[in-house]
Amino acid sequence: MSTIPAAAKRTWRQRLHSDGVRGYFYISPWLLGFLTFGVAPLIAAFLTSLTKANVFRTIRFVGVDNYEKILTDDPVFATIAKNMLIYVVGSTAVSIGLGLGLALLLQKDFRGNHVFRTVLYVPSLLVGIATAYLFKQVFRGGEVGLANMFLGLAGVGPVNWLGDSDRPWLALVALILVNVWFAGGTMLIFLAGLKGIPATYFEAARIDGAGPWQMFRKVTLPLLSPVLVFNTIMVLIGHIQVFETPLAFANNGGVATGNPLGYENSLGTFVTYLYVKGFIYQDMGYASALAFIMFALTLVLTVIVLWLARRFTAYGDAERN
Amino acid sequence: MHTKGLVLRYTLLTLFSLLLLFPFAWLVSQSLKDTNQYFAVPFQWLPQPVMWSNFADVVFRYNFLHYIWNSLWLAGYAVFVNIFSSSFVAYGFSRFRFRGRNVLFLIVLATMMLPGQIMMISLYRFYREIGWIDTFYPLLIPKLFGSAFEIFLFRQFFLNLPREIDEAARLDGCGSLRTWWHIILPQSKPVIIVVAVFTFLGSWRELFGPLIYLTGDENRTLPLGMLYFTSPFGSSPALLMAAVVISLVPPVVLYVLGQRYIDKGVAIAEIK
Numbered sequence: 001m002s003t004i005p006a007a008a009k010r011t012w013r014q015r016l017h018s019d020g021v022r023g024y025f026y027i028s029p030w031l032l033g034f035l036t037f038g039v040a041p042l043i044a045a046f047l048t049s050l051t052k053a054n055v056f057r058t059i060r061f062v063g064v065d066n067y068e069k070i071l072t073d074d075p076v077f078a079t080i081a082k083n084m085l086i087y088v089v090g091s092t093a094v095s096i097g098l099g100l101g102l103a104l105l106l107q108k109d110f111r112g113n114h115v116f117r118t119v120l121y122v123p124s125l126l127v128g129i130a131t132a133y134l135f136k137q138v139f140r141g142g143e144v145g146l147a148n149m150f151l152g153l154a155g156v157g158p159v160n161w162l163g164d165s166d167r168p169w170l171a172l173v174a175l176i177l178v179n180v181w182f183a184g185g186t187m188l189i190f191l192a193g194l195k196g197i198p199a200t201y202f203e204a205a206r207i208d209g210a211g212p213w214q215m216f217r218k219v220t221l222p223l224l225s226p227v228l229v230f231n232t233i234m235v236l237i238g239h240i241q242v243f244e245t246p247l248a249f250a251n252n253g254g255v256a257t258g259n260p261l262g263y264e265n266s267l268g269t270f271v272t273y274l275y276v277k278g279f280i281y282q283d284m285g286y287a288s289a290l291a292f293i294m295f296a297l298t299l300v301l302t303v304i305v306l307w308l309a310r311r312f313t314a315y316g317d318a319e320r321n
Numbered sequence: 322m323h324t325k326g327l328v329l330r331y332t333l334l335t336l337f338s339l340l341l342l343f344p345f346a347w348l349v350s351q352s353l354k355d356t357n358q359y360f361a362v363p364f365q366w367l368p369q370p371v372m373w374s375n376f377a378d379v380v381f382r383y384n385f386l387h388y389i390w391n392s393l394w395l396a397g398y399a400v401f402v403n404i405f406s407s408s409f410v411a412y413g414f415s416r417f418r419f420r421g422r423n424v425l426f427l428i429v430l431a432t433m434m435l436p437g438q439i440m441m442i443s444l445y446r447f448y449r450e451i452g453w454i455d456t457f458y459p460l461l462i463p464k465l466f467g468s469a470f471e472i473f474l475f476r477q478f479f480l481n482l483p484r485e486i487d488e489a490a491r492l493d494g495c496g497s498l499r500t501w502w503h504i505i506l507p508q509s510k511p512v513i514i515v516v517a518v519f520t521f522l523g524s525w526r527e528l529f530g531p532l533i534y535l536t537g538d539e540n541r542t543l544p545l546g547m548l549y550f551t552s553p554f555g556s557s558p559a560l561l562m563a564a565v566v567i568s569l570v571p572p573v574v575l576y577v578l579g580q581r582y583i584d585k586g587v588a589i590a591e592i593k
Contacts, residue, residue: 023416030406128526133562
């Protein structure tokens with residue numbers, strides 16, 4: 001800390017070099033960007049969500065009409081909300097369960113650990129429209145797709161993953177399964193968390209005669225719970241905003257053709273619907289309201305995860321016992 | 322009992338690794354076939370003949386050279402700009418005390434939760450108003466102001482750098498700006514590499530922004546090129562798979578180059 005005699009008045013020069021001024025100077029780019037590309041468009045989007053524009057682009061204030069219509073009187077949104085519930089729950093289970101399982105398998109050091117870690121992690125860096133198209137071919141109907149090739153070996157006939165009119169949920173299953181390939185990202189964060197647990201805890205548990213399951217349940221899981229909560233929230237946010245894969249799955253050659261929401265909206269997600277409403281139909285008010293509903297749901301889910309974490313983490317127990 | 326556990330571990334990991342690698346092996350195989358071979362049942366792992374020309378076709382005849390170039394320079398720009406802007410901001414957050422610092426940093430973290438699409442709707446209308454649609458400005462300008470995740474990474478790293486060196490530099494009359502440039506940044510190679518890799522990957526795969534801001538064929542990025550890929554000769558998935566292979570190469574190469582640091586990067590990002 002700088003030592004300025006209490007009596008001495010600070011000159012402007014000293015003021016300019018004070019921590020406060022310099023701190024604001026360095027964070028000013030972010031602050032400026034946050035106000036222009038964050039706060040201002042956020043407020044504008046909220047105001048937009050309360051309006052409706054007609055074909056002549058005359059904008060009319062309609063209050064919460066957009067929200068009301070979305071939540072009570074939009075069958076497409078109802079389908080999409082159902083899709084999202086299945087997709088987000090399924091995909092989060094896949095990302096967290098698989099990520100944690102793989103991290104536990106790689107927790108101890110053994111020969112080849114590094115090779116496995118690399119093979120499991122790299123696919124998660126490739127997520128995007130490219131892998132979306134790859135998996136669209138993998139889940140192709142008929143006997144050409146890789147998924148059906150495997151099912152064929154097991155004697156199961158070819159499944160029409162992305163276009164079965166009787167079983168539109170198959171498309172969602174394919175969409176969830178794609179996340180198996182991207183579990184490496186959560187795995188790596190779990191591994192870092194596992195490394196942070198002091199070995200003495202495991203030693204102590206071993207001496208007390210704990211089996212592998214007890215060790216996991218009583219030592220690993222409680223000590224890993226902050227990482228688990230962090231990972232779950234990040235994964236949830238990511239899955240709620242899923243866009244590339246459903247768009248690619250629904251698209252048949254050029255976005256202009258075909259329905260971006262898939263057969264009977266079976267592949268519709270919040271963001272693809274927002275894209276369709278806002279940028280294909282140019283209904284900005286409706287799209288803004290959709291975006292805010294999506295954000296509100298994200299917040300609610302985050303709060304639920306935090307609440308569950310507080311309720312079920314064994315931190316308190318560990319201290320009491 | 323110990324070896325039994327290890328065998329189980331190896332078996333599970335090997336099986337799962339194979340499962341993960343299978344689609345990529347399949348992808349390479351399919352990208353080297355002609356349309357007849359592509360749809361052949363039963364599946365042939367080795368293409369005959371090997372259609373290397375698929376790659377040349379995609380790159381030169383379907384304009385992918387241009388899309389690749391657009392994606393490359395956009396990603397290069399994002400990396401370059403983000404390293405400076407984010408480390409600059411992070412330096413402010415990690416080395417100076419000022420009123421509201423903790424609240425502001427919490428806001429930085431909170432912005433990561435905000436779905437970008439909310440802002441993009443109004444920004445799109447604004448850019449349309451000022452004639453920026455179908456230009457690169459909407460993708461270039463916001464990057465100048467740092468991005469939340471990278472600011473967070475830099476800050477975590479800077480907090481662990483010894484302050485004594487800064488102090489010594491200050492006593493020698495080194496201003497804070499020069500301290501950032503000459504003292505802090507040269508010590509930050511690991512986090513710079515991690516930020517470079519993540520920023521490159523983020524820009525390389527970005528779809529939503531380019532999709533709404535870039536409308537003309539001339540400005541398409543690689544992801545847009547794939548999204549709009551159609552062939553005048555009907556469906557030619559082999560060519561699309563060749564484009565997929567091309568777009569997966571840079572991320573894999575980057576990972577191999579930055580591998581040592583990425584593992585550490587995850588440790589930096591660990592919540593503290």
